[in-house]
Amino acid sequence: MSQTVDRALSILPLLAQGPADLGQVAERLGVHKSTALRLLRTLHEHGLVYRQQDQRYRLGARLFALAQEAVENLDVREIAHPHLVALNEQIGHTIHLAVYEESEVLYIDKVESRYPVRMYSRIGKPVAITVAAVAKLLLADLPEAERRALAEKLDYPMYTSRSIPNPAAFLRELAVVRDQGWATDLGGHEESINCIGAPIRGADGRVVAAMSVSAPNVVVTAEELLTLLPLVRRTADAISREYSGAVSPQ
Template sequence: MGGTRRGRETGTLGKLMALLDLVALADHPMRFTDILSFSNQPRGTLHRQLSHLVEEGLLEIDRDGRYLPGIRLLSLASRSWERNEFRAVAEPHLSLLHTQTGETVHLGVLRGAEVIYLDKVEGRQSVRMYSQIGNASPAYCTGVGKAALSMLDDIGLEARLAGLKFHAYTEHTHRDVADLLADIAAIRTRGYAFDREEHESGICCVAAPIHSDDGNMLAGVSVTGPAYRVTSEKLQEWAPLVRAAAASIMQDMHSRLGPKR
């Protein structure tokens, strides 16, 4: 998260957005002193910036003086989600994939070195997992993220991974770029990616890449479930279904969102 913010901390808007990211993406509500320690801003400047964000409803302060995402963010997120054409195009294909497998289906788009979840269809037997619409996860340890990364050429992939710090979420998480690149090479060959408890212990998935005709949009679709139920054999069985869903989404994207003549 920090690396993403530092890249755009120039100008007033960039600094405000970095500050908004810091508070909104924190695991717990932050006090002023917490924010000050992470923000690299003078105390007076930071106080003014936070005040502006609170006045605009993008942040709120609770009774204990902690900063929280504001209700206006929920309104903006809801409106964005409703109007997202890519999500609307993908929705029927996600529903079909859910019907075919009975497990949780995700749609995510690559942003930098992270994947942002745009949609999620819960499995018939809901399992608690990190993924929620709007959440960001590292691309290097998620099926959707690795599938999307596999569509980059070598130069683009190197640029996307430059300076990336690998965090060991589980014992199965990739520890360095070499391991990740070997995995991506295999994904390119077979056309789909696996997440075998790399981001969350006990959670596995199979994912396929989605990309726009011009390559400006890289995304992925996946089927996810608990490792005790979703075996390696089951993931292999679902791989053609996930690839078919990705192909159908891309076909509809070309028809509905492609250049108008």
């Protein structure tokens, strides 16, 4: 809508691929060098872009600050965190919390066995949206039309032989997940890792986030992991209640 801003913001993904000099930026934007210079300077003033010694530009530190503060302010995350830690102390496995946003699934919290650190290591990376338990839970709740459209446009990489191969199979899986109210990923992303997940719902019943428990085959079998399902669902429900309560008290 705003040409100037649009051009400026287009520089960011461009630099995400690696540092570039003024000429390259101008060329890839399709504008004059002086224009690119002005945009880069503005981005620089805001710390989104950094100029290294060789004069080339790359993404700046403020970007991390923003991403950090953004994740800190997600209220689901804040409410869920103590529950996730508590669950982790009981069962010890890795626990993820994820949300859906504009065709992407995003991890926003993680609790590691006996070590309660918030780790954003996967944030931003393309999540295995076609196989991850949390992704299934989040997508299963989308409106019919949006779900179909998204399923069609996704890629279906075969991480393992058990990965979901195509839109039809994916939509079928989503239907199952939607009906049963929980989801699994049994070796669909990495052969030896299984996950079980449950949805977190807002006051209106819509799925606002999803949590999952992951464990390698060598520690617990898929069957053993499934015995934890009631516990996981109870935790998810507890978070849902608290989250709903916060939005419209009582």
